[in-house]
Every structure is written in structure tokens, then in C-alpha cells.
Amino acid sequence: MSKITAKHPPLILRLLRLMDAFTKSDDERSFFLDNKEGFLIFIDLGKPAEDIDALLLELKTHPARYCAIPKLSFYEIKKIMEGFVNEKVYDIDTKEKLLDIIHSKDARENFLDFIYDHLTEQEKWQQYYLERFRIRIIEWLCQNNLHFVFEEDLDLGKSLLEKVKLHFLDNKVSKDLQAARETLEQKARSYYSLEALNPRPKRGRPPKQIIKITPEIQLSQDLFLTVPSPLRSFLYIPEIITSTAITFSSKYETEEDFLASRNQNKLLKDDWHSLDDKLSALRTLATKTELPKITTLNWDDKDEDEDEDEPLPKQKAKVVVKKSKK
Numbered sequence: 583m584s585k586i587t588a589k590h591p592p593l594i595l596r597l598l599r600l601m602d603a604f605t606k607s608d609d610e611r612s613f614f615l616d617n618k619e620g621f622l623i624f625i626d627l628g629k630p631a632e633d634i635d636a637l638l639l640e641l642k643t644h645p646a647r648y649c650a651i652p653k654l655s656f657y658e659i660k661k662i663m664e665g666f667v668n669e670k671v672y673d674i675d676t677k678e679k680l681l682d683i684i685h686s687k688d689a690r691e692n693f694l695d696f697i698y699d700h701l702t703e704q705e706k707w708q709q710y711y712l713e714r715f716r717i718r719i720i721e722w723l724c725q726n727n728l729h730f731v732f733e734e735d736l737d738l739g740k741s742l743l744e745k746v747k748l749h750f751l752d753n754k755v756s757k758d759l760q761a762a763r764e765t766l767e768q769k770a771r772s773y774y775s776l777e778a779l780n781p782r783p784k785r786g787r788p789p790k791q792i793i794k795i796t797p798e799i800q801l802s803q804d805l806f807l808t809v810p811s812p813l814r815s816f817l818y819i820p821e822i823i824t825s826t827a828i829t830f831s832s833k834y835e836t837e838e839d840f841l842a843s844r845n846q847n848k849l850l851k852d853d854w855h856s857l858d859d860k861l862s863a864l865r866t867l868a869t870k871t872e873l874p875k876i877t878t879l880n881w882d883d884k885d886e887d888e889d890e891d892e893p894l895p896k897q898k899a900k901v902v903v904k905k906s907k908k
Contacts, residue, residue, distance in 0.1 A: 590729075591750060591763045592770035593620035594743065596801065597732040598822040601715045603651050605828060613651035613818060614641065617728055619750065621806045623648065624818035636812035649726050660684060662714060663693055670706045694829070712825040720773050731769045733801055738762055740802045747805040 595615075603613040603622055614623040625637065641648050663684045671677045683692045697707050723730055736743065746762050749755050755763070772778060804819050822828060 592766045593730040594733050595620050595730050597734050600719050602828050607651045607653045614648040619806050622818040623813055623816050637816055640810050640812045666710045670710050708826055731766050740800050743802040
């Protein structure tokens, strides 16, 4: 891969924010990355029509400045899930269950639902998801010949990074900012290495799954100097601190939405199970309880029997005498 020569410092991008845009980009949602300062644009169709028209005009007028975030195909989504199952899932029953889910309807949501019911698999999935999308995003940025660094990979300090952003377009800067720029340049070159695009897999037995405590990342403020006015209301700047906040689902915007839906469905299932348990208990109680036998009498038959056994007394014949008319 050829060395990138840039007139400005590397773009300071947020990997997790890009991951979120990659996950959400589909036929109904479009995202663009600015290659001058590195801000993200989300075409929110809920905005007023005149604002959307102004946005589209800006994108059309300066097509070289904005890179469209690729939309994940169904094939690529399926390959991500299959890759995780084949590479990271070791239990045979779990693997077979997940493969069945992948080839069924609503695969993404059902896949996540199963993963979140198994803590060990959930931790492995989140790590795999981060690694897989990191490589995918680096490949895409390199294909677009962008000079960049991920802010999550830097250790320059929040205040220093904000100073770098404020003077991003300045040709001459102070010594501390020049040193910071050189650090960014060195880091930017590492993303074009073979190791970044094809990390070596770790060999040996799979490590024991231990709950990891991930420290909260202190990210700098979003400071952009050249955002055109038609794009300002379309800036995509969600605060995403950990990869767990990004959901692989296309149906839910955030992990909170996904978990809320799961909890709601769980409550409904619990209610149905509770009702079913009560009905089963009543059936069992009715079976175990001996009720007194009730003899059903056929009153018509009883009358006929009585008629046969006890004949009615003979009635005296009435003599009717017709009197003759005089």
C-alpha cells in the first residue's frame, strides 16, 4: 500500500461513531463522512423538506468532499454472524442453535436475543463485533485514500486534542501542538500496515472467559471549523463511549431500545407462563380431588318400571244411562 502524503494533520475520527453509522446505514438511512475535518452527516428524513433539499444540494455541489458510508448487504450481515459462530463459539449445541437462527426469519434480532441470554457468548460477540468492524472501517478509509487516526487509540489527553482540533487548519502551531501532530502522523501510518488490515489470530486454547472491566474513555469535544450551514442540523455526533452501546440490530437505534424491548417481551412471556402454570395447577388439583359420585336418574324409565311392578287399581266402569225424551 502506498504511503499517504497529506497537506493537513490526520483526521481525528471516532471509531465507535463510525461503527454505529456502518451498522445503521441501510436502504432508508444514509450517512456521509467529510474528508476535510472528519465529521459525520446523517440524512434525517424527518427534517423539513427545504433543509433536506439544501443538504442534498451541498452534497451534489461538492461530491469529492463527502464519502458515502457503505450500506451493509444481507450477505455481509450473514457472513459476520456465521464468522462469529464458526470462530468463537465452541459449544456444539450452541453453535447449531445459532446457525439455525441465522438461516431463519428476523435473523439479526433473534441472533442478538439468543446472544444476550448467554453471558459468555455475549462478551465474545462484543469483542468479535468490534474487531471485525474495525478492520472493515479501516479498509474502507484506506480505499478512499483518507489520512486518519481513531481518537479511541490516542493517549494525548483531552485538552491537548481539543487544541489540535482548534488549530487543525493552521500551518504554523506551537511546539506542543507540533509534537502532537507528529504523534498523530506516526499513528496514522500504522493503519496502512498489514497488521492493521490482517491482524494475526491468537493460537492455542481459547482463553478463560473473565468479566472485563473496561475503563470509561475520556473523549474530547467535537470541534469542527468548516461545517457548511446546510449541514449543521444534520451533524451525527452521538456520544458513544463503549462498543456495548452499539447494537447490531437494524430494528433498534440503541442498545437501550433493544434491552427495553427484550424486557417487555420477557414480561409478556412471564405473564403467559404464569397463567399457564395456574391452569396446570387447577387441572392437577381437579384430577387429584375425589368428588362424590352423582347418580343420574332417568325419571321416564323410573316411571315405566313402577308401572310394570305396581299396576293401577281397576276403575269401575261408569254406566251412562240415556234418558229418553218424552
